[in-house]
Amino acid sequence: MASLSAAISRSSSSPCFPPPNPNTASLSHHRNIFHSQCRAFPLSRPSLFLRKGLTLPPGRESSSTRICASVADVSLNLSVEEKQLPKGDTWSVHKFGGTCVGTSQRIKNVADIIIKDDSERKLVVVSAMSKVTDMMYDLINKAQSRDENYVAALDVVLEKHTQTAHDLLDGDHLASFLSQLHQDINNLKAMLRAIYIAGHATESFTDFVVGHGELWSAQMLSLVIRKNGVDCKWMDTREVLIVNPTSSNQVDPDYSLSQEGLEKWYSLNPAKVIIATGFIASTPQNIPTTLKRDGSDFSAAIMGALFRARQVTIWTDVDGVFSADPRKGFEAVILKTLSYQEAWEMSYFGANVLHPRTIIPVMRYGIPIIIRNIFNLSAPGTKICHPSVIEDEDKQDLQNFVKGFATIDNLALVNVEGTGMAGVPGTASAIFGAVKDVGANVIMISQASSEHSVCFAVPEKEVKAVAEALQSRFRQALDAGRLSQVAVVPNCSILAAVGQKMASTPGVSATLFNALAKASINVRAIAQGCSEYNITVVIKREDCIKALRAVHSRFYLSRTTIAMGIIGPGLIGSTLLDQLRDQASVLKEEFNIDLRVMGIISSKSMLLSESGIDLARWRELRDEKGEVANLDKFVHHVHGNHFIPNTAIVDCTSDSIIAGHYNDWLRKGIHVVTPNKKANSGPLDQYLSLRALQRQSYTHYFYEATVGAGLPIISTLRGLLETGDRILQIEGIFSGTLSYIFNNFKDGRAFSEVVAEAKEAGYTEPDPRDDLSGTDVARKVIILARESGLKLELSDIPVESLVPEPLRDCASAQEFMQQLPKFDQLLSKKQEEAENAGEVLRYVGVVDVTNKKGTVELRRYKKDHPFAHLSGSDNIIAFTTRRYQNQPLIVRGPGAGAQVTAGGIFSDILRLASYLGAPS
Ligand code: ADP
Ligand code: ASP
Ligand code: MG
Numbered sequence: 001m002a003s004l005s006a007a008i009s010r011s012s013s014s015p016c017f018p019p020p021n022p023n024t025a026s027l028s029h030h031r032n033i034f035h036s037q038c039r040a041f042p043l044s045r046p047s048l049f050l051r052k053g054l055t056l057p058p059g060r061e062s063s064s065t066r067i068c069a070s071v072a073d074v075s076l077n078l079s080v081e082e083k084q085l086p087k088g089d090t091w092s093v094h095k096f097g098g099t100c101v102g103t104s105q106r107i108k109n110v111a112d113i114i115i116k117d118d119s120e121r122k123l124v125v126v127s128a129m130s131k132v133t134d135m136m137y138d139l140i141n142k143a144q145s146r147d148e149n150y151v152a153a154l155d156v157v158l159e160k161h162t163q164t165a166h167d168l169l170d171g172d173h174l175a176s177f178l179s180q181l182h183q184d185i186n187n188l189k190a191m192l193r194a195i196y197i198a199g200h201a202t203e204s205f206t207d208f209v210v211g212h213g214e215l216w217s218a219q220m221l222s223l224v225i226r227k228n229g230v231d232c233k234w235m236d237t238r239e240v241l242i243v244n245p246t247s248s249n250q251v252d253p254d255y256s257l258s259q260e261g262l263e264k265w266y267s268l269n270p271a272k273v274i275i276a277t278g279f280i281a282s283t284p285q286n287i288p289t290t291l292k293r294d295g296s297d298f299s300a301a302i303m304g305a306l307f308r309a310r311q312v313t314i315w316t317d318v319d320g321v322f323s324a325d326p327r328k329g330f331e332a333v334i335l336k337t338l339s340y341q342e343a344w345e346m347s348y349f350g351a352n353v354l355h356p357r358t359i360i361p362v363m364r365y366g367i368p369i370i371i372r373n374i375f376n377l378s379a380p381g382t383k384i385c386h387p388s389v390i391e392d393e394d395k396q397d398l399q400n401f402v403k404g405f406a407t408i409d410n411l412a413l414v415n416v417e418g419t420g421m422a423g424v425p426g427t428a429s430a431i432f433g434a435v436k437d438v439g440a441n442v443i444m445i446s447q448a449s450s451e452h453s454v455c456f457a458v459p460e461k462e463v464k465a466v467a468e469a470l471q472s473r474f475r476q477a478l479d480a481g482r483l484s485q486v487a488v489v490p491n492c493s494i495l496a497a498v499g500q501k502m503a504s505t506p507g508v509s510a511t512l513f514n515a516l517a518k519a520s521i522n523v524r525a526i527a528q529g530c531s532e533y534n535i536t537v538v539i540k541r542e543d544c545i546k547a548l549r550a551v552h553s554r555f556y557l558s559r560t561t562i563a564m565g566i567i568g569p570g571l572i573g574s575t576l577l578d579q580l581r582d583q584a585s586v587l588k589e590e591f592n593i594d595l596r597v598m599g600i601i602s603s604k605s606m607l608l609s610e611s612g613i614d615l616a617r618w619r620e621l622r623d624e625k626g627e628v629a630n631l632d633k634f635v636h637h638v639h640g641n642h643f644i645p646n647t648a649i650v651d652c653t654s655d656s657i658i659a660g661h662y663n664d665w666l667r668k669g670i671h672v673v674t675p676n677k678k679a680n681s682g683p684l685d686q687y688l689s690l691r692a693l694q695r696q697s698y699t700h701y702f703y704e705a706t707v708g709a710g711l712p713i714i715s716t717l718r719g720l721l722e723t724g725d726r727i728l729q730i731e732g733i734f735s736g737t738l739s740y741i742f743n744n745f746k747d748g749r750a751f752s753e754v755v756a757e758a759k760e761a762g763y764t765e766p767d768p769r770d771d772l773s774g775t776d777v778a779r780k781v782i783i784l785a786r787e788s789g790l791k792l793e794l795s796d797i798p799v800e801s802l803v804p805e806p807l808r809d810c811a812s813a814q815e816f817m818q819q820l821p822k823f824d825q826l827l828s829k830k831q832e833e834a835e836n837a838g839e840v841l842r843y844v845g846v847v848d849v850t851n852k853k854g855t856v857e858l859r860r861y862k863k864d865h866p867f868a869h870l871s872g873s874d875n876i877i878a879f880t881t882r883r884y885q886n887q888p889l890i891v892r893g894p895g896a897g898a899q900v901t902a903g904g905i906f907s908d909i910l911r912l913a914s915y916l917g918a919p920s
Contacts, residue, residue: 083270085263089310092119095278095300098130099317100374101217104167109374111224113315114273123307125237125278125300126221128213129164132157133279133293136210139188143195150192158185161216173223180219184212208288211238211280214296222275232273237299238288240265240306241281248441251291253302253361257284262306276303297355301369305361312362313381314354315374320382321346321353323404324552328545331611333556334379335403339387339500342403343369345534349406349496359384387500401508402499402555405548408443412463413489413524413538416470417453420482428454434473438465444494444536446527455525457538463488489524493544496536497551509535512551519543519550519643553643560913561594562646562671565638567631569600569618572675573652575902581615583906593913598638601629608637631661639670646916650905651676663690666699673908675705675901680786681779684793687786700912705904707734707780708875708895716879716891717787725881727788730847731888732877733867734780736896737763737771738802738843740873745841751827752820759817763873763896767813772802774843774856781845781854788849800857802827802843834860840868866890873897 094114101107114124127133135157142150158181165177188209195201201209215236222234240261243251278296283289291298297314304312321343322332338346340363347356353371362369368389372381383390421427428447431454435442440462447454458466470486477483502508509528512535516523525538539547553561566573580595587593596612605626607613613621639647649665651658651674659679662672663686680687680703694701707713720727733739740763745754755772758764764771778797785792801808803816804823810816827841834841839860844867846855861867867876875895878888894900 083267085266085307086121087306087308089308090120091123091307091309092117092121093123093125093300093304093307093309093312095125095296095312095314096127096221096374097296097314097316098127098133100315101126101128101221102130104164106374107164107168107217107221107224110221110315111228113374113377114225115228115230119310121272123274123276123303123309124221125276125296125303126214126217127278127296128217129160132160132213132217133210136213137206139192140195140201140206140209143192144199144201146196146199148196150196151189154185154189154192158182161220165220168220168224169227173227177219177223181216184215188212204287204289207280207290211277211288211290214277214279218275218277225273225275230273231271232275233269233271235265235269235274235276236280237277237303238280238282240276241299241302242284243281243289243291245283245289247439249292250357251281251289253281254284255302255305258302259306291355291357294352294355295357297358298361301358301361304367304369305365308365309367311368311370313370313372314358315372316353317373317375318353318371319373319376319379320371321351321384321404323556324548325351325407328407328548331556332404332552335382336380337390338382338384338403339390340384341387341533342498342500343384345496345498346404346406349494349498349534349536350408351404351406354384401502401505402497402512403502404498405552406496406498407544407548408494408496409541409544410460411443411457411492411494411538412460413455413457413492414463414466414470415453415455415485415487415489416474416483417485417487418477418481418483419452420477420480421452421454430473431456431470434469435466438462438469440466444525444527444538446525446538457492457494457525460490463490491541492524492538493541493547494536494538495544495547495551496534498534501532502535511554515551515554516547519546521547521550549643554645557594557644560592560646560916561596561644562648562909562913562916563596563598563638563641563644564909565599565601565634565647565649566597567601567634567649567651567658568653568655569602570652571898572901572905573600573650575898576650576652576905577615577618579902579906584615587910587913591913593910595909595913596644598641598644599634601631601634603629605629606634608634610641631658635661635665635670639668646671646912648673648909648912650674650909652905654678656682660686662701663693666690666693666697666701669697669699671700671702671912673702673905673912675703675709675905677703677706677776677779677783679703680706680783681794684786684791688791700915702908702911703783704908704911705901706783708732708877708891708893708904709736709897710900710902710904710907711875711877711891711893711895713784713877713891714787716889717784720879720881720883720889721788725883727847727849727879727881728885729849729880730784730788730877731844731880732846733842733870733875734777734845734877734895735771735843736873736875736894737765737768738777739870739875739895742840742842743870743872743874745827745831746835750821750824751831752817752824755820756817767816769803769808769810769813769816774799774801777843777845777856778854781847781856784845785847785849785854788847790847790849790852790854792852792854797854797856799855800843802858830858838863840865842867866892 096110100110114122135153139150139153142153161181162178165174165181169177191205191209195205218234222232225232240258242254242257242261244254245251278299279290281289281291300312300314318326320334321338323335324332326332340359343354344356344359347354358369366386368383368385370381370383373379416431432442440458443457445456467486467488474483474486497512521539521543523537523539527536566577569577577597580597584595587595597615598612599606599608600613600618600622605622606629607618607622607626635649638649648671651672654676656678659676659682662679665672679690690701704714737758740758741754745751755768759768770776778794778799781797782792782794804826807816807819810819831841839862841858842861844857844859848854870876873894873896874892876890876892878890880888
């Protein structure tokens, strides 16, 4: 042992550091075994090169970096207890991504998770600390472009790991790690210097350099686990994982060599917890290589297969696989399960939560992959396995034909077009041969069955070379007109919809294209693989997010998701917003009704939101983010989101100008809900055209709260009419204020005193003349009259005003209230007369359908009449109909107040939802 250590020290390029191995207090035995004869290894990491003697990239062997193990080492070899690798489901494999080991605290968390996992045996694959691989690539780039800053950049890398090690380790562990780190850094410095001088880095040099992040994170993690008293070994996977480079800048695992390597490694390092480096591997010639960017997932899957593990858990920073990229997708949802094919398609088409090549190794042995969030251990994650397992575990998920959407940006479409292509064998081969020759990666292909054109997508950065290669390859055909053009469409993106059997299920692709059409997205090309797991469309780059949101919401949002715009957040409007806030989650969870307030507008300002305003904070948000009110912009925003299928405008004002827009909104397909009486009691022709429009289209217009606030008056009337009853008369106390006043105008009290009391209690409008004039009641009468089929104008309704003639022109409400007592006599007299006759006075509205008339007036009722027994500000409405002739149908209850009015509007919104298909 000592002699080997000495041998290494002597021959290492940094003799001041003994070459430590964190797996043992001193050198690992296996190094001794494999270096039982003199062999070359690059720089100072002998442990890398044990299998057959790993070699430096050609021409890089250096006598100063050679090591010779002495004969004494061989004897050490014999003392190693050979252990056979126990393959099978006692093993669980974990992979921790860069963010999981991004800081010392996170490395501690990872160690905790590993220690707590109660599997009998664990193989843990780690990525480099986050950003480190990028930093390493940057070193190479700097060095080969002869930027001296590579030295400082390498110091940053050293500092980051030194600091992390100090946070995590102490004593011998710290010393041995730091000495290895310094040794590595010195070697890297030498190597980068060489690259700097040459102005060029070979692929194998690059791979050697960039893989260091994993070497350091794996060593640190294993030492932290040891510090916790758990025995574990770290594995430099270059000693085990053997891969063959392919022409497409990828590598293919050599399973049998890797298996051999693993068994050898294990025999020397039998351990129940192994921390292995992700990302790095060796070629069969022992040249260090990598599994390419983000390849640690792939490493974990290969390890899972080599160990025949029970499962592979991939830990990352999201709760699992989302139905769309959470950074782009609108309200993507976590998928509980995915089949191997679905996961593959998702990752291939850009869902970088999983490296696309991760699936193949585990699929072979049916090993499930679980994607989990290290920052949210309570989330169960996404399970990727065979569809048959999903079928047993998650029937509902299987019914969901579209599982997810993925996108790839920065593509260009190449279109090779011409009549001379049809029926000519070999055209496709010639096209793709030319593409292959320039090393471009074809992401999708589409050929119309007329064979008139072949179109395919390649990465934008490769399209120039591809186009040139095609132009030159087909020069003759182009000149002869057999091919009309080789056209390039730049700035494209791919959107792929993925789902088991999706494409074979009728209607799914129709829905997909329909959603794209509704969002006005032009599809440039379409491809559907025969696998039926995927439908791919090529769209303009700028449409990508819009398209993703449109299709995602079509498949994932509730059918009764309604984008709402609230106009007039006054007393009623804001009460409605509060009610929506309180009820939203119940509606969503129990009734699948998803109400999104996309905008709130008052006369001065408006608040707009892309995905729905947080109704618990709308007032603060309005203060923070409100903008100047602009009704057109507001409506355009609420209706123009492309991903919520339905839009409703809720007008909580009493404004006739706003009411004037209903026609236009309904025409545009916007549903309207309102307590505003102005539209229905305005000019008759406008009312009639509004109702006609409503009937012709599938757009809805609800206004229950225009009469009797939340009481079911319009709906009762409609119910009677629709079921064939004939309305004879509607008579009622429609004003809560006047109801209150006349309920209390008794026992010799003065009328003005009761009005003052009502005003005090907040039952009247700020100017009580607005109530006493009877106009509001007249509007309700006209609404009911028109609803009953009468074609009346507001001016056709005689209204008995309770405002004494001389006070109609008083300047202020205050003056009016002061003057009112002077006129008490008038009403006191009427009240006494009624009293003397055993009757009460009531201010009523009447629709006399039989005689096609309406009126608003004071009437007297016997003391046993239902109208005589009201309390507070109740409304009461009596429908006399053919069916309810002797005993009218009576609706009674509080007919004013913000809560009940908002409740009436809310129930109209829910009525709209049920018309749109919500469950009952
Ligand atoms: P790690 O470093 O752990 O390997 P990655 O950054 O490679 O993590 O992958 C995780 C990231 O993938 C997530 O943070 C997320 O932003 C992104 N991502 C893209 N598409 C999806 C998707 N469909 N589901 C989940 N995450 C996705
Ligand atoms: N560290 C490597 C990379 O950033 C591999 C990985 O994290 O999967 O590409
Ligand atoms: Mg990753």
